[in-house]
Amino acid sequence: MRDKALSKNLLEWYDTHARILPWRVGPKEQATGVRPDPYAVWLSEVMLQQTTVAAVKDYFHRFTMRWPDIRALAAADDDEVMAQWAGLGYYARARNLLKCARTVAASGGRFPDTRAALQELPGIGPYTSAAIAAIAFDRAEPVVDGNVERVMARLFAIETPLPKAKPELTAHAAALTPGHRPGDYAQAVMDLGATVCTPKSPACGICPWRGPCAARARGAQTDLPRKIRKPPKPTRHGIVYIGRRMDGAWLLERRPASGLLGGMLGWPGSMGGETPASAPPAPGPWRPLGAEVRHTFTHFHLRLEVQVASLSQNTTPERGFFLDRQAFAPGTLPTVMRKAFGLAATCWTVEETRDLPLK
DNA sequence: TACTCGTGGGG
DNA sequence: TCCCCAAGAGT
Numbered sequence: 580m581r582d583k584a585l586s587k588n589l590l591e592w593y594d595t596h597a598r599i600l601p602w603r604v605g606p607k608e609q610a611t612g613v614r615p616d617p618y619a620v621w622l623s624e625v626m627l628q629q630t631t632v633a634a635v636k637d638y639f640h641r642f643t644m645r646w647p648d649i650r651a652l653a654a655a656d657d658d659e660v661m662a663q664w665a666g667l668g669y670y671a672r673a674r675n676l677l678k679c680a681r682t683v684a685a686s687g688g689r690f691p692d693t694r695a696a697l698q699e700l701p702g703i704g705p706y707t708s709a710a711i712a713a714i715a716f717d718r719a720e721p722v723v724d725g726n727v728e729r730v731m732a733r734l735f736a737i738e739t740p741l742p743k744a745k746p747e748l749t750a751h752a753a754a755l756t757p758g759h760r761p762g763d764y765a766q767a768v769m770d771l772g773a774t775v776c777t778p779k780s781p782a783c784g785i786c787p788w789r790g791p792c793a794a795r796a797r798g799a800q801t802d803l804p805r806k807i808r809k810p811p812k813p814t815r816h817g818i819v820y821i822g823r824r825m826d827g828a829w830l831l832e833r834r835p836a837s838g839l840l841g842g843m844l845g846w847p848g849s850m851g852g853e854t855p856a857s858a859p860p861a862p863g864p865w866r867p868l869g870a871e872v873r874h875t876f877t878h879f880h881l882r883l884e885v886q887v888a889s890l891s892q893n894t895t896p897e898r899g900f901f902l903d904r905q906a907f908a909p910g911t912l913p914t915v916m917r918k919a920f921g922l923a924a925t926c927w928t929v930e931e932t933r934d935l936p937l938k
Numbered sequence: 939t940a941c942t943c944g945t946g947g948g949g
Numbered sequence: 950t951c952c953c954c955a956a957g958a959g960t
Contacts, residue, residue, distance in 0.1 A: 627956040634946065634955085668944025671959070704958045724956045769956055778954065779949065809952090839943070877943055914945060 585791060586757040586764055592787035593767035598774070600632065601639055606763055615762070617690040617715040618649050621679075624707045624714075625672055632773070638667050652677070653684035658833075661842050662911035670913070674842050675702030692716040714762035721753035722765035726772025732804030733776060736793035740805040748804075776800075814880040815851025819872075819916070820859050821885060821923040825892045829907050830860060832899030839876070845916045847899045851881060860898035863888035870922055874915040881915065887923045 594606050602623035604615045622642060626635040641663060646652040652660075657677060664673035678701040683690055690711065691697050698708035709720040728741065731748040739747060757764050775782045783795050794800040822830035832847045834840050839850055847860035859865050865888045872883040894901075909920050 624956060629944085629955055629957055631946075631955050666945075668946090669957085671943065672957090675958080702958070706957055710956065722956080725954080726956070766956090773956085806953095811952095841943085875945085877945090878941080 581791075582755050583757065585788065586755050588787050589767045589771065590757070590760055590764055593763055593770065596770065596774075597763075597766070598632075598770055601636060603766065609763070615715050617692075617711065618652075619643065620711050620715040621690060621703075621707075622676075624710050625676055625702055626667065628672060628707065629669060630667065634667065638664070649680055649690075650684050650688055653680040655680075657842075658844075662844070662908075665843065665911050666914050666917070668914075670841055670843055671837075672702055674836065679703065690715070692718070694718065694720045710765060713756075713765045717760075717762055719756055719758045719761040721749060721756045722768070723749050723752050724769060726769045726776075727752050729778065729804055730768055730772045730776045730788075733781075733794035733800050734788060734792050736797065736799065736803065738803075738805060740807050744804065812875070812879050814882060816882050816884070817849050817851040818857055818884040818886065819846035819848035819919050820857075820861075820865060820888070821846050821919065822861060822863060822865075822888050822890045822894075822896075824890045824894060824901055827904035828901040829904070830890065830894075830896055830899050831902050831907070832860070840913050840915075843913045843916075844911060845913065846919060848883075850883070850915075851879075859886070859888075861888075861890060861894050861896040863890045863894065868922060868926070872915065872918045872922060874918060876915075883915070883919060885919050885922055887926050 597603070597605050599605065600623075602619045604613050623635065623639055626638055642652075645663065646655055655677070660677055661670065661673055664670060667673075682700060691700075692712070693716075694708045694712040697703050697711050698705065703711070706722065706724050709722045712718040712720045713722055728745070728748045731737065731751045732741075732744065735751050737744050737747055737751075752768075771786070771788070775786050779801070781800055783789050783792070783800060786792065789795055792800070794803050820830070824830070830847065831844055834843050834845050836842050847857070849857035865886045868885040868887055870885070872881075872885060874881045874883065909917050912920065
């Protein structure tokens with residue numbers, strides 16, 4: 580009964596405070612019978628994994644314009660999908676996105692409508708399966724992401740640090756999940772966490788749950804959820820070779836399908852920790868730029884030496900391949916590779932590089 | 939279980 | 950500047 584009052588309270592807050600998001604069907608539209616498109620829900624949820632709403636918006640627009648439904652995406656060219664995902668990070672998501680699209684398309688073109696069946700698909704785990712089941716199929720599945728963990732930890736003043744507290748927080752989230760409008764409720768808790776119950780300086784004064792919040796009652800809201808401090812990131816050193824043939828073609832390589840930047844286009848070289856230390860991918864007058872790219876990944880800092888060369892027209896690369904200047908766009912590279920290109924591009928004249936398309 | 943896997947913004 | 954963090958999943 581208390582749980583029911585809480586979820587009802589939050590749904591009322593959501594009715595007037597729901598954010599307008601490109602992939603969202605708001606409460607007013609749903610009242611008129613409009614239902615969310617499972618394809619759009621799935622695509623947005625995968626993009627939003629560990630990624631901010633602001634970063635996702637443009638990518639979501641580009642993907643849905645280019646591939647409006649699951650069949651279109653299933654038929655897409657792998658390299659083009661990876662190119663469109665470039666810059667968004669966690670590239671295994673893009674590879675799994677395609678696998679998932681092809682699996683769904685091959686079995687009739689409709690997403691399964693249960694959490695268990697959804698979770699069998701590539702790239703769909705405990706969170707995403709619950710989110711799709713709740714939002715697209717109106718199923719009362721508990722949706723637990725970082726927002727929900729934080730909100731539950733505060734609402735119930737859970738002192739156990741994450742990630743150990745996860746089962747406890749999930750149990751609270753499940754108990755609160757209503758049978759009515761579970762999709763709106765899931766989005767409501769996440770909106771609450773994203774806009775009110777924020778990690779730092781939460782806006783408790785305007786929170787619909789300020790009354791029942793146990794953390795606020797004891798003034799501990801900024802201390803929760805407790806977390807174990809992460810160890811410092813090591814620094815790795817790497818090198819990339821940026822070669823430009825006389826006709827303007829660039830020497831690139833397709834990275835291995837798994838591992839760091841897996842499946843993405845990039846400059847030949849080594850990213851530190853990859854074996855062995857890399858030799859130039861083709862014979863040529865390689866010279867260091869005298870400046871390094873600094874980039875931070877999830878678990879290490881990278882300092883990247885950049886070598887450049889103008890290569891003769893008959894160069895046969897030992898590694899990678901030449902991509903015509905018209906076919907190459909820096910925007911299709913992962914960010915760290917784009918940074919390296921930005922540094923190297925100053926070596927060639929404006930005349931030589933000005934026609935490069937951005938995307 | 940513990941690691942691996944991107945990127946950009948905010949404090 | 951540096952750390953935290955964001956609608957996590959795969960191995």
